Amino acid sequence: MKILKKLNPDVAGITPYSPGKPISDVARELGLDPADIIKLASNESALGCSPRAIAAMHETVEQCYVYPDGAAYDLRRKIADRYGVEMDQVLVGNGSNEILELVGHCFMNRNTSTVFSAHSFVVYKLATQLCGARMIEVPMAGGLVHDIEAMVERIEPDTSVLFICNPNNPTGTMISNDTLMSVLPRIPDDVLVVIDEAYSEVALAEMPDTLAYAMDHPNVVICHTFSKGYGLAGLRLGYGIGAAPVIRELRKAGQPFNVNLMAQAAGVAALDDDDFVQRGREVYREARAYIEASCGEMQLDFVRTTTNFMLIDVGDGAAVAQRLLERGVIIRAMVGYGLPQYIRVTFGMPEQNQRFVESLRKIIKHKQQTTKHK
Numbered sequence: 001m002k003i004l005k006k007l008n009p010d011v012a013g014i015t016p017y018s019p020g021k022p023i024s025d026v027a028r029e030l031g032l033d034p035a036d037i038i039k040l041a042s043n044e045s046a047l048g049c050s051p052r053a054i055a056a057m058h059e060t061v062e063q064c065y066v067y068p069d070g071a072a073y074d075l076r077r078k079i080a081d082r083y084g085v086e087m088d089q090v091l092v093g094n095g096s097n098e099i100l101e102l103v104g105h106c107f108m109n110r111n112t113s114t115v116f117s118a119h120s121f122v123v124y125k126l127a128t129q130l131c132g133a134r135m136i137e138v139p140m141a142g143g144l145v146h147d148i149e150a151m152v153e154r155i156e157p158d159t160s161v162l163f164i165c166n167p168n169n170p171t172g173t174m175i176s177n178d179t180l181m182s183v184l185p186r187i188p189d190d191v192l193v194v195i196d197e198a199y200s201e202v203a204l205a206e207m208p209d210t211l212a213y214a215m216d217h218p219n220v221v222i223c224h225t226f227s228k229g230y231g232l233a234g235l236r237l238g239y240g241i242g243a244a245p246v247i248r249e250l251r252k253a254g255q256p257f258n259v260n261l262m263a264q265a266a267g268v269a270a271l272d273d274d275d276f277v278q279r280g281r282e283v284y285r286e287a288r289a290y291i292e293a294s295c296g297e298m299q300l301d302f303v304r305t306t307t308n309f310m311l312i313d314v315g316d317g318a319a320v321a322q323r324l325l326e327r328g329v330i331i332r333a334m335v336g337y338g339l340p341q342y343i344r345v346t347f348g349m350p351e352q353n354q355r356f357v358e359s360l361r362k363i364i365k366h367k368q369q370t371t372k373h374k
């Protein structure tokens with residue numbers, strides 16, 4: 001097609017993001033009843049939406065004929081108060097993914113490079129490719145933890161952005177406050193450090209105190225989302241906190257009404273829902289214990305997680321993911337993340353986790369029996 005000859009080569013080079021399959025697709029393709037399918041594939045909340053957010057959305061729905069507040073005043077006010085920062089240090093986005101993309105628009109181009117872990121959130125790669133920048137992917141340390149020392153060492157003169165996902169998706173591992181704080185000061189102050197804390201609200205270990213560090217270092221931006229801890233993934237809402245001059249530039253690169261009216265109202269309400277966040281962590285702690293114990297029984301290795309999903313070593317992740325799918329259990333194979341032997345399962349409610357474990361048990365048993373007979 002002639003028109004595609006004029007396609008931006010940076011776009012042409014992108015491999016599209018492959019999300020977890022929607023339940024409706026799986027039902028259609030396999031002829032299953034959607035009610036019999038469970039999805040534990042996108043690290044969504046096991047508890048549904050924050051009830052406070054739902055109430056706020058009900059109250060707001062009839063206002064949807066007006067444009068939202070482009071400055072998202074109430075929401076930014078609330079976030080700023082919560083963290084004890086100024087409002088001009090807060091940027092809201094259409095999901096925190098938008099913030100990552102704005103970082104790309106502002107700080108990446110053909111003459112720059114970005115540094116991130118080899119097994120980390122795929123959007124860092126997508127933003128880098130979209131902007132034509134060079135990727136410096138750094139292998140992880142043992143135990144699938146960020147090799148943060150090596151990441152800093154790999155910074156080059158043209159490096160403009162370094163991404164740290166903590167806890168990390170898809171490995172679930174966390175770098176501690178001590179490790180992080182010993183390394184951050186060695187990052188040149190002309191490199192933007194993006195600390196992606198998408199899982200901070202569901203974290204099962206103590207989060208490093210990155211905010212204090214960010215307030216002293218204008219080259220640090222911390223990203224948060226409402227998608228995980230507040231159960232609002234479908235609404236698309238996230239935020240970044242950083243130095244006012246950096247936040248101002250990021251805002252310029254975004255669209256005037258980037259966060260919709262319902263999302264703004266829901267976000268304000270959700271921030272008061274500490275009970276919901278707390279309950280989530282309890283559910284995930286229990287899920288982790290159950291699935292870890294089950295892995296032990298099945299003699300499967302796993303990566304100890306600090307969040308609401310975990311990696312399990314099943315040998316051939318793609319094959320096991322497909323078998324699970326046929327049983328109506330949607331999880332994620334990790335081939336695209338360079339971890340082909342693993343599957344990643346998101347923690348659900350107890351009965352969902354049981355369904356996952358029972359299905360996995362049957363598949364593994366079958367596999368172990370067939371290899372024995374060979």
Ligand SMILES: *Cc1c(COP(=O)(O)O)cnc(C)c1O
Pocket residue numbers: 043094095096097098121165168169196198224225226227228233236237238
């Ligand atoms: C889920 C996730 C996000 C959240 O993205 P949204 O656009 O806010 O839904 C961001 N970073 C990581 C690492 C994630 O896993």
